[in-house]
Amino acid sequence: MLTKLLSGDRPRSLILSFVLLAILAGLALAPFLFPGVRSLETAARICIFIVLVASYDLLLGYSGIVSFAHTMFFGLGAYGVALASTHMGRGYDALAVGTIAGAVAAAVLALLIGLFSLRVRAIFFAMITLAVASAVAVLVSQLSGLTGGEDGLNYSIPRELTPAFRLGTLFGVSITGKLLNYYLVFFASLMLFLLLLRVVNSPFGRVLQAIRENDFRAEAIGYRVVLYRTLATCLSAAVAAIAGSLFAIWLRYVGPDTTLSFEIMLDILLMVVIGGMGTMYGAVIGATIFVLAQNYLQNLMGVASGATEGLPLIPQLLDPDRWLLWLGVLFILSVYFFPTGIVGRLRSED
Amino acid sequence: MAAAPDHAPKYAQLPLSDKIGRAMPLLLVPVLVLLGFLSIGSTSSWLTLTVSGLAMGMMIFIMASGLTLVFGLMDVINFGHGAFISVGAYVGISALLALEGWTGVPSLMLNVAAVLAAVIAAMCVTGALGWGFERVIVRPVYGAHLKQILVTVGGLIVIEQMIHVLWGPDEIYITRPEMLKGAVTFAGAAIEKYRLLAVVFGLALFIAMRLVLKRTKIGLIVRAGVQNGEMVQALGYRLRLVFIGVFVTGSALAGLGGVMWGLYQEVITAGMGEEMMILVFIVVIIGGLGSVEGAFIGALMVGLLQNYVAFLEPKLALISNIALMTAILMWRPQGMMPVVKAK
Amino acid sequence: MSDPILELSGIHTDIAQYHILQGVDLAVPRGGVTMLLGRNGVGKTTTLRTIIGHWQSKAGRIRFNGTEITTLPTPARARAGIGFVPEDMGIFSDLTVEENMILAAASGPLDPARLEWIFAAFPPLRTFWKSEAGNLSGGQKQMLSIARAMAEERQLYLIDEPTKGLAPAIISTMAGALRDLKKKGASILLVEQNFSVAKALGDTAAVMDDGRIVWAGEMAELAGDSGLQERLMGLSMEAH
Numbered sequence: 001m002l003t004k005l006l007s008g009d010r011p012r013s014l015i016l017s018f019v020l021l022a023i024l025a026g027l028a029l030a031p032f033l034f035p036g037v038r039s040l041e042t043a044a045r046i047c048i049f050i051v052l053v054a055s056y057d058l059l060l061g062y063s064g065i066v067s068f069a070h071t072m073f074f075g076l077g078a079y080g081v082a083l084a085s086t087h088m089g090r091g092y093d094a095l096a097v098g099t100i101a102g103a104v105a106a107a108v109l110a111l112l113i114g115l116f117s118l119r120v121r122a123i124f125f126a127m128i129t130l131a132v133a134s135a136v137a138v139l140v141s142q143l144s145g146l147t148g149g150e151d152g153l154n155y156s157i158p159r160e161l162t163p164a165f166r167l168g169t170l171f172g173v174s175i176t177g178k179l180l181n182y183y184l185v186f187f188a189s190l191m192l193f194l195l196l197l198r199v200v201n202s203p204f205g206r207v208l209q210a211i212r213e214n215d216f217r218a219e220a221i222g223y224r225v226v227l228y229r230t231l232a233t234c235l236s237a238a239v240a241a242i243a244g245s246l247f248a249i250w251l252r253y254v255g256p257d258t259t260l261s262f263e264i265m266l267d268i269l270l271m272v273v274i275g276g277m278g279t280m281y282g283a284v285i286g287a288t289i290f291v292l293a294q295n296y297l298q299n300l301m302g303v304a305s306g307a308t309e310g311l312p313l314i315p316q317l318l319d320p321d322r323w324l325l326w327l328g329v330l331f332i333l334s335v336y337f338f339p340t341g342i343v344g345r346l347r348s349e350d
Numbered sequence: 351m352a353a354a355p356d357h358a359p360k361y362a363q364l365p366l367s368d369k370i371g372r373a374m375p376l377l378l379v380p381v382l383v384l385l386g387f388l389s390i391g392s393t394s395s396w397l398t399l400t401v402s403g404l405a406m407g408m409m410i411f412i413m414a415s416g417l418t419l420v421f422g423l424m425d426v427i428n429f430g431h432g433a434f435i436s437v438g439a440y441v442g443i444s445a446l447l448a449l450e451g452w453t454g455v456p457s458l459m460l461n462v463a464a465v466l467a468a469v470i471a472a473m474c475v476t477g478a479l480g481w482g483f484e485r486v487i488v489r490p491v492y493g494a495h496l497k498q499i500l501v502t503v504g505g506l507i508v509i510e511q512m513i514h515v516l517w518g519p520d521e522i523y524i525t526r527p528e529m530l531k532g533a534v535t536f537a538g539a540a541i542e543k544y545r546l547l548a549v550v551f552g553l554a555l556f557i558a559m560r561l562v563l564k565r566t567k568i569g570l571i572v573r574a575g576v577q578n579g580e581m582v583q584a585l586g587y588r589l590r591l592v593f594i595g596v597f598v599t600g601s602a603l604a605g606l607g608g609v610m611w612g613l614y615q616e617v618i619t620a621g622m623g624e625e626m627m628i629l630v631f632i633v634v635i636i637g638g639l640g641s642v643e644g645a646f647i648g649a650l651m652v653g654l655l656q657n658y659v660a661f662l663e664p665k666l667a668l669i670s671n672i673a674l675m676t677a678i679l680m681w682r683p684q685g686m687m688p689v690v691k692a693k
Numbered sequence: 694m695s696d697p698i699l700e701l702s703g704i705h706t707d708i709a710q711y712h713i714l715q716g717v718d719l720a721v722p723r724g725g726v727t728m729l730l731g732r733n734g735v736g737k738t739t740t741l742r743t744i745i746g747h748w749q750s751k752a753g754r755i756r757f758n759g760t761e762i763t764t765l766p767t768p769a770r771a772r773a774g775i776g777f778v779p780e781d782m783g784i785f786s787d788l789t790v791e792e793n794m795i796l797a798a799a800s801g802p803l804d805p806a807r808l809e810w811i812f813a814a815f816p817p818l819r820t821f822w823k824s825e826a827g828n829l830s831g832g833q834k835q836m837l838s839i840a841r842a843m844a845e846e847r848q849l850y851l852i853d854e855p856t857k858g859l860a861p862a863i864i865s866t867m868a869g870a871l872r873d874l875k876k877k878g879a880s881i882l883l884v885e886q887n888f889s890v891a892k893a894l895g896d897t898a899a900v901m902d903d904g905r906i907v908w909a910g911e912m913a914e915l916a917g918d919s920g921l922q923e924r925l926m927g928l929s930m931e932a933h
Contacts, residue, residue: 124635578785
């Protein structure tokens, strides 16, 4: 039963199984285990990023395609919900329409980019997605009449999903709409993750991996490489858009910085590589570690920076704003010395 | 001695359509300029926009030339190239700020000397940085595109962040040296002096680069290496050394482009290289990966189009480049002047 | 003949996951033409590419002119005196014929006397000296690729199927040029599918099958024994 749910792709490492179970339990019971607004924010963010990173892994790890447009697809989903909620008014229908429209738009855009670039060389795809994603980001901040520009959009969602909705208390935790919202995010993320797991373990997923290993041979055997790669791109984009919709439902706000920025793209890259490319479970580990570190390690850096005040250069290097510097270093080192990531390492030790 | 061949040697003439096809990209720039004239209507605005478009194009070309050659020679795509643009700008502008005594006075000699010193400093630092980047970041991942993209992006982040560490997090504003301020009036159009200078300088650099590529042996090796690196090595040339040379030169040129761009915008940020990389990639793609001429034409088209569209419909300026790229790729999926690879 | 100019012992080469050369032992005698024969796909081209260093052998030794070159990079092997004419000719098609020839003289300017000799062997190259090499006909490109190898004194030439797809008249030009080269004292290792050319040019021969040398000896012996030819090379090598 469990194996079937995981599409036969078991963690294949005792430690990894424990860690994954711990993360699952932690996220499932987050409102009760770690009460507080901030920890719930963190837990929801972890859920959403697990899906976002897993969908990216479908491209990078399983298909060997580098895309820089993943945040663009994420943002399409988020803005889909925001725009639908703004124009259709608060309601579940707006959430559904926004989500579906965002996912379809993402898939169509991915199809177009794929047709243009994957046909020629896979490397074009990386460059073209970078250009298109940045243009879209600029467009979103310029079309302020529609998108709210740099300020973004605030909108209402059904009352049952907001803190204003109260049901009473359970185990000393007050059950509010926010908590229901969290479980919406949690279960939707879980289902999307299991869906992606199914995709990569399907015949389709295996063809993708064959193409990644040797596209000439895959072509020679008779697989239409461009078709498979384009399909993977579309699927990955659609799932990223749905993750964006969840994010928009959770935050009740969208803005360019929270959904479209290049920095989030880098975060995604780091999570995939650190967790382990081409493993799906790597997305879980990578996203969890990264979001936790982002929320809590930056404080630590602030402390360290303060403590080293007076020394030359070191306080600046440890400044919490230089968080990306250390991530960049970690990123390069992981690509060189740790290309299979945490999951790969754990699996090879058993 | 061998007997002379008894067949009549025939020179394979190119069909006329092929000849036109080859020349087409060269015609695109004048066509674009003409279209700009027709849609803008006012001669003076058109002239101003054309000069600034050309200036912008030249600067983008300077930044892009190294990247396209590096790709052509060794199949290495360097997403960290933009870091050299930023570093060049910071080093060059710092030098100019330090030389305030030379830039603040209305003396052409001193002004030019200051800019020259800034450019040399920027190019030396970015060239050295490029050398280190090639050794540390790029060399371990030859032949693996995926890893190349990942580590060079990592390198870009690290260098950008180091700029924050060394120069602080805020953007730096600068004013141009006295003699480069202001504009000249020509046919009723005000044309900034600096833009004219950028056009002249960019053109001179392009011509010099072409001369090196066409007339010197090292240029021949580079051009041949872009087509068939294996054969160049089989003739006895150490292509690796040539490649490192091109990488360092390309990095130094990116640094030069950074200084020029900083002076053009009169403000520099650590993220400017990353932003310029978008345009550089578009230029390299539409020009045809590995082609210097293609990058030159592509850069001029991007610069002109961006300026014309910004005048006609400001919000579409950035999208215009994506549209241009889409149109060119529909016409020629490999870019305007793709390099014919031997294999 | 004295010690061989080139000696391969136990060479193994992999291309990706495929084990192409499975222990090649080959000696190329000094100052003669050695034919490397065999069916398609037995590893002849891979052997040449391993000698010049485009593929790195994973086991075995290569000695050239008495020194070991097994681990040297390609440019060092070329400068040691090995010229290479690949199967696809390796013409720089965006460069002119002249530029191709200038590059071919790696150690200095083109020697005018040598150039005259090359022009005599391949007159079309003089005619099209300033034209883009990409516009040459197939035969002219092949002339250029051999001319490039001749542009400098080399002790050993590795030439891969110089007559492939050429008209008979041009084949005889090629054969003449190669004979010329040999007269100048160079050694040649020649891969050839055209058996009559092989018979006419070869002094010694080695036959490959399945990534190994299965027969080596005098060319005349192979040429005179059709049973042996049949056994070694099957039907693909019918005499022309």
